[in-house]
Amino acid sequence: MENVNEEVGAQIINKPFEFTGKAGEFFAIWIVNVALTILTLGIYSAWAKVRTNQYFYGNTLLDGTSFRYTANPKQILKGRIIAFVVFMLYFAASSVSPIFGAGAFFVLMLLVPAFLVMSMAFRLKNSVYRNVRFNFNKDFSGVYKIFAIPVVVMSAYIFVVSQFQESIASGAEAKPEFPVFVFVLLGLIALMAPWWEYMITNFRVKHAKYGDAGFSFSATTKNYYWLYIKLVLVLIAFSALIGLSVAGISALFKPETADPSEMMKYMPILMVVIIVPFYLWLFAYMATKRTNLLYNNIDIAGHKTQSELKTGYMMYLYFTNTLGMLLTLGLLMPWAKIRTARYRASVTSVNVAGDLSQFVVVQTDKQSALGEEMGEMFDMDLGF
């Protein structure tokens, strides 16, 4: 059924996303959410989360129809309570004894892949467009397979480093092979990062469904390696720039004063002028390129998504958002969220093959909100 359009060579029409949310309107919703959350000692936060998501989904339109978020607040509340209890236990454990804390942390880390899958399933199964639900295939063994190799390498690295430190601390003659091990493992981790990011993104996309139609992902590992290679090149150029400016500043002061504390006074200026823009760029670059790479390679039954985020504009948004929120102690947060969503929608579109009417509804079971709430409690980035 899905291929019919392609066979008859249906016309491809580019349909843009639209975002119709208003900062003032969302501000009112947000502040009432905060107030009710405080009044109910946090219980309302589940309803607040649902209303916030519903506001953003409902204001996101594609082809004149809105998206809909259907999560049940009571379910989210249940997930939050469990996550809260676990968080309390973890906090108590780690303040009583670092070893307990480390043990609890280790167990939680083992569960991260499962939370990731549960979180994706919860979010997608509660996303509806044109009365058809999105869906996510909960492939637990698949996600643990993807996590296995990086975890082994990381553990090896941590083990070697701790052994290395111990041997230095105990004063024994440092074994010359330790630095080599550390170096090799670090290199391995760096070389693996783009591949791993591809694997995890691929996993998330390929297990997603809209109705009965699966998502396919056409990006390759090569794309992800390029993303990181460009990043490394900029990092090198940036380090050179820092080196030059530090050298320049010290050259300015050397002859007469030779006073390092005098020189240090100029360091904060250097920080603001070079390091802050660099951080902004780093975040904006990664966020932009990742998102573009993701959405430019998704194909749902012949319909292709498209994203044209610009790093420069994202930098501007991050900078003005952060500044605005700092100056108003967070009161401008609704404004920041709205304008970011508006920009994102304005550069995202779908190349629709024919029309969007052929997706078939599939009945799905209820999903637990636990994974998503655990992720939020421990500040894991589970966003899609």
Added chain:
Amino acid sequence: MIKGSYFNGETSDKKDVSLFYKEDGLVGFNELDVDDVSFNEINISSRLGNTPRYLNFPDGSQFETLDNIAIDEMVEKLANDPLHGLAHKLESAKSFVLFTVVAVILFGWLFVQYGIPAFSKQIAELLPEEASQYMGQGVLDAMDKGFFSESKLTEKRQNELTSLFNSLLKNIESSKNYQLKFRLGGKIKANAFALPDGTIVFTDELINLAENDLEIASIMLHEIGHLKNHHSLRATIQQFSLAMFVMVITGDVSTSSSIITAIPVMLVESGFSQGMETEADTYSLEYMQKQKIDPNYFAIMMEKLEASYSVEYMSCMDSISGKENVRLKRIKCINDAVKLSKAESNEGDKSTMDYFSTHPSSKERIDRFKLK
């Protein structure tokens, strides 16, 4: 007549339709060949700003419309549910929203400024002594591994200081588990720590700054002040409550960048910590006044501590050679460094970075002891 889109519940097919309803509560569509449905069987989404409304029918079909006003009218006519749309009524009442803004800011400020410190203090005092002792375990071990090495002070000197410490404790109730330890600070330089289990650690570098042992006594009293006020336990409880508070407030926005919450949290935590330092200073000051010890010793020591981090002091210390009169040379180094930093800091006023610092500015602290 309400215009909108109809989705049949089987596919994503969309039809433009108009919905009608009758006085008796039957709802149907003009353009469609489907049976009318009783209003009570329809699930209507609650209003949220001007986002579309969704009407879900028992057969799985859905009607979506932007005509919020017409839907509100229909709900009012056909349903007797006063709670329907309550959240929207609150969100769209301008005066209520304004009131909420003021209330939230006021509450947030009061809670963070007074609420959290007060109840952490209460809880810390309620918890048994063992709670703190349990917390301290492993801290010194970790610091020994990471930073400290064995003290280079002679045994005689250590004994002198320990008996000074014990003589201070004589006037302090329930202080039997307090004990003094010495370590070579290394990277940590001149510093002293109070661990929750009652251990107070002094670095050799700090001991070496003092000309008179009463200077060291004043710092000992400051550290005892931390212990007496259960500061480690309170800091832990405060950090936890602050984290929970931030999470409750921003719970629905955790996807926004965390720097936004990180900076206020840093500010508040350094404020808490500054408050505790001031409390410990107060303890030291009051003890000294009661026992007729000149509070100036604390002021002198603070000036020395501040100067001991300067480049001049460190290069002066590095240049000490030979074995004779090391003590005198050290004292000269620190006194020179103090003079230099005093000359420099004449123009010094409270800089922005002070708000992020865990300790109040040294000048403020020194002045408190000098005036007495």
